[in-house]
Amino acid sequence: MATMTQTASLEQLEARCKTIRRHIIEMISAAKSGHPGGSLSAVEILVSLYMGGHLHHDPSNPTWAHRDRFLLSKGHACPVLYSVLAECGYVPVDQLNTFRRLGSIYQGHPDRRFMPILDGSTGSLGQGLSLAIGMGLAARLDQSPSRAYVVLGDGEIQEGQIWEAAMFGGFHKVDNVVAIVDYNKIQLDGFVKDILDLKPLADKWRSFGWHVIDVDGHSLTALASAWDEAKATKGKPSVVIAQTIKGKGVSFMENNPKWHGTAPNADESALALKELA
Amino acid sequence: MPTATKYELKMGSATREAFGKALVAAGKADQNVVVCDADLSKSTFTALFAKEFPERFFTCGIAEANMVAIGAGLASSGKIAFVSSFSCFVMNKGFEQLRVTVAYPQVNNLKVVGTHSGISIGEDGPSQMSIEDLALATSLPGFAVMSPADEVSMYALVLASVSYPGPVFIRAGRSKTPVIYQADQKFEIGKSIELVAGGDLTIFAHGLLVAEAIRAAEALSSEGISARVIDMHTIKPIDREAIAKAAKETGALVVAEEHLVDGGLGVKIAQVVSETHPCLMEYVGIQNTYAESGTPEAVMDKYGLLARDVVAASRRALARKRA
Incomplete structure (x- = not known):
């Protein structure tokens, strides 16, 4: 199976996470716009999948038919996706700082027209789960081992289409799909609990026929076993509820709704990078 | 030269029925053809496909937005996905999904067929009448948009859409429709x-x-x-x-x-x-x-x-x- 860093040690992956976080800060700072909080909260999720040997992919063969699919349904967190894809060798690291500029492949939200290796264009919330399930169905028809992973924002799952898709996935037993809720508890306007609370979140998914795995979304070991547990679960799709911290890794951004969609200025960026050194 | 008198306009079947028959033919010709339905398969005639190819037919329930994006996922992974419902539901409730998961990422293998279009559905009234579907569909960059007049043209254009290199919206009607074309008439998408x-x-x-x-x-x-x-x-x-x-x-x-x-x-x-x-x-x-x-x-x-x-x-x- 063609995967790139199956042998990466925990220490190596942790170092990768730090690198990705630095890219995120630098990109958003250079663009003077973007979404740092929800990018930082999803770092371990993407690093574990792409660099921990769990997502089957091959940077030397990006259109490999049996690759696992990946969708960042919360498309505004694309700095984390771009950084991970760059560090995997799909796209150039040295152009990450063109993020959000005219003509850049690093568009404001993931755009397949500019980056054909993406499995979908996202940005309008609520749609990625349906896409992932469609991809899972196609793999099932083709008797392909390909699995579909989709990262959802916690605020995003307020969208009704998510629950249409959840009902569909449970009913049709699409067990090659893994949804990940980046449960960082904050959305644009404030705390999720104050805007439209999701509780009881695990029970909601269970009642829709999903296998629920509740983990610390910043623990690479917990995430690794979550992917294994999902893979071993047959007859129903899995959802990994990743308990995360918005702005994780930069002390002044953590748990502060301000950093959902605000770019750090030069001083703030320098301070953040110092913490991530 | 055609003359005004050559058309008998004998009553034929509804274009939605011709769509259902064409889907079966498409499914036979290509095993990558799949169909998604939103609890209207008897009305849209996708039930014909479901009977023939149950493993390639996906019941989505009354959830058109999800149906369109499920179809987009299937189409993104190499399937030729038809999604179908009443035109007003698939176009209005699925429009944002057609925009963001189909038109914008250029998912060429997604084909939408909206039946029960226009006001000729009659008794069911305006909530079911699709009178803006062509305005919506033509606003999607890259889409081909068709409104066939009879069973012959519908059948041919559904089959043509399978290999058309782009997403497609086809409008079908509920009522029986006069037959205009001979069975051997050739049709080309984009050619009147x-x-x-x-x-x-x-x-x-x-x-x-x-x-x-x-x-x-x-x-x-x-x-x-x-x-x-x-x-x-x-x-x-x-x-x-x-x-x-x-x-x-x-x-x-x-x-x-x-x-x-x-x-x-x-x-x-x-x-x-x-x-x-x-x-x-x-x-x-x-x-x-x-x-x-x-x-x-x-x-x-x-x-x-x-x-x-x-x-x-x-x-x-x-x-x-x-x-």
Whole structure:
């Protein structure tokens, strides 16, 4: 199976996470716009999948038919996706700082027209789960081992289409799909609990026929076993509820709704990078 | 040369039924063809496909937004995915998904078929009547948009859409429809068909109004007026050549359609005319309103979508041309 860093040690992956976080800060700072909080909260999720040997992919063969699919349904967190894809060798690291500029492949939200290796264009919330399930169905028809992973924002799952898709996935037993809720508890306007609370979140998914795995979304070991547990679960799709911290890794951004969609200025960026050194 | 008298217009089947039959043929020819349905398979005739290929048929329940994006996922992974419901539901409830998961990422293998279009569904009334679907579908970059007039053209265009290199929206109707074409007629997406030759004016129509346009041309012919009739089965990409030629040669155009005039075929033809050979135009369509319940015949009568209305518009056009 063609995967790139199956042998990466925990220490190596942790170092990768730090690198990705630095890219995120630098990109958003250079663009003077973007979404740092929800990018930082999803770092371990993407690093574990792409660099921990769990997502089957091959940077030397990006259109490999049996690759696992990946969708960042919360498309505004694309700095984390771009950084991970760059560090995997799909796209150039040295152009990450063109993020959000005219003509850049690093568009404001993931755009397949500019980056054909993406499995979908996202940005309008609520749609990625349906896409992932469609991809899972196609793999099932083709008797392909390909699995579909989709990262959802916690605020995003307020969208009704998510629950249409959840009902569909449970009913049709699409067990090659893994949804990940980046449960960082904050959305644009404030705390999720104050805007439209999701509780009881695990029970909601269970009642829709999903296998629920509740983990610390910043623990690479917990995430690794979550992917294994999902893979071993047959007859129903899995959802990994990743308990995360918005702005994780930069002390002044953590748990502060301000950093959902605000770019750090030069001083703030320098301070953040110092913490991530 | 075609004449106004060659069409018997014998009643055939509904275009939605021809769609269902074409889907089965497409499914037989290509095992990558899959179908998603939103609890209307008996009405849309996708049930024919479900019976033949149950493993490639996905029941989505009454959840059109999800259905469109599930189809987009299937199409993104190499399937040729048809998603189907009543036109008003798949286009209105699935529009954002068509925009973001199909048109924008250029998912070419997604094909949408909306049945029960227009107001000719009759009794069910405006909540089920799709009168803006063509405006919505043509606003999606890269989409091909079709409104076939009879069972022959529907069958052929559904099959043509399977290999068409782009997403597609096809509009089908509920009611039985007069047969216009011979079984061996060839159709090409984007290429209109001249049904009646004529030099005084040109009537463009799609869907149910094609038969009405033929009837109108026959009536006008008895008054000594020579009307050209063109079936615009494809609304987008639009047949610019046929439009420019008609504008140049006949100098007066009537566009007849079972759709809001706003955003319909008429305004798209007007755009081409204004860019090529500006000439006067008249429009037969639904005028800035929703219709109401009634028999299909009564509704089409009240909202002015019969041959009589096409004749009246043609007379107005000619009067203006001669003024």
